[in-house]
Amino acid sequence: xxxxxxxxxxxxxxxxxxxxxxxxxxxxxxxxxxxxxxxxxxxxxxxxxxxxxxxxxxxxxxxxxxxxxxxxxxxxxxxxxxxxxxxxxxxxxxxxxxxxxxxxxxxxxxxxxxxxxxxxxxxxxxxxxxxxxxxxxxxxxxxxxxxxxxxxxxxxxxxxxxxxxxxxxxx
Numbered sequence: 001x002x003x004x005x006x007x008x009x010x011x012x013x014x015x016x017x018x019x020x021x022x023x024x025x026x027x028x029x030x031x032x033x034x035x036x037x038x039x040x041x042x043x044x045x046x047x048x049x050x051x052x053x054x055x056x057x058x059x060x061x062x063x064x065x066x067x068x069x070x071x072x073x074x075x076x077x078x079x080x081x082x083x084x085x086x087x088x089x090x091x092x093x094x095x096x097x098x099x100x101x102x103x104x105x106x107x108x109x110x111x112x113x114x115x116x117x118x119x120x121x122x123x124x125x126x127x128x129x130x131x132x133x134x135x136x137x138x139x140x141x142x143x144x145x146x147x148x149x150x151x152x153x154x155x156x157x158x159x160x161x162x163x164x165x166x167x168x169x170x171x
Contacts, residue, residue, distance in 0.1 A: 009129075011115075011116040011117070011129060012115060012116055012127075012128050012129050013079050013080055013081050013115075014080075014081055014083050014095050014115045014128065015080045015081070015082055015083070015114070015115035015117055015118060016082065016083065016096055016114060016115070016118065017082045017083075017084055019082075019114065019115060019117060019118035020077075020080055020082045022118070023073060023076070023077060023080075023117060023118075024077060026069075026073065027070065027073040027074070027077065030066055030069060030070050030073070031070070033066065034063070034066050034067075034070070037059055037062050037063050037066060038063065040055070040059050041056065041059035041060065041063060044056035044059055076117065080115070080117070083095050083096055086163040087163070090161070090162075090163050091140055091141065091161065092138055092139065092140050092161070093113065093136045093137055093138060093139050093140075093158065093161055094113075094137065094138070095113055095114075095115075095128055096112070096113065096114065096163060097112070097113050097161055097162070097163055098110055098111070098112050098160075098161070098162045098163070098164060099111050099112075099113065099136055099158060099160070099161055100158070100159045100160035100161075101136070101145070101156040101157060101158055101159060102156065102157045102159050103154060103155070103156055104154070104155050108159060109124065110124060110160075111124050111125070111126050111132065111133070111136075112124060112125045112126070113126060113127075113128050113133045113136065113137070114126070114127065114128065115127065115128060116128070116129050131147055131148060131149070132147050132149075132156075135147045135156075136156075136158065139158050140158065140161070141158055141159070141160070141161060142157065142158060142159075143157070143158050144156070144157050145157070145158065
């Protein structure tokens with residue numbers, strides 16, 4: 001019996017030009033690597049009994065994961081819209097902004113609002129679909145934002161907004 005999965009909400013189609021280039025490069029590299037994995041799989045299959053052939057089982061799994069990612073990228077890349085221009089009102093928070101916020105304890109954090117395909121928690125790049133980013137979008141300097149987090153409701157104040165040249169480095 002197949003397992004039913006409810007449809008996921010649609011992701012925002014926006015991405016930085018560098019993020020788009022990275023996904024496009026990943027798709028091309030996966031096709032090259034797929035050829036190598038397919039050749040290794042054929043060699044492993046030629047060795048005989050496949051039920052106890054660890055190399056064969058590993059390569060089948062690897063190929064299945066690669067094919068899943070390739071299918072995703074083939075569907076997602078045509079939907080994406082690379083945002084190349086800064087917003088007309090740089091005093092407000094929009095896509096690709098670096099936003100510094102201060103919490104109630106006085107701790108300051110800087111987030112970069114990016115598309116859902118390029119978020120990175122290690123560098124504080126947050127998806128524009130995340131609760132924090134949705135609360136920040138459209139806000140200006142010194143405005144208060146209230147966000148529901150797993151740890152409870154947080155209040156944040158916008159302390160800085162900037163739109164640098166799009167890069168992959170944190171401020």
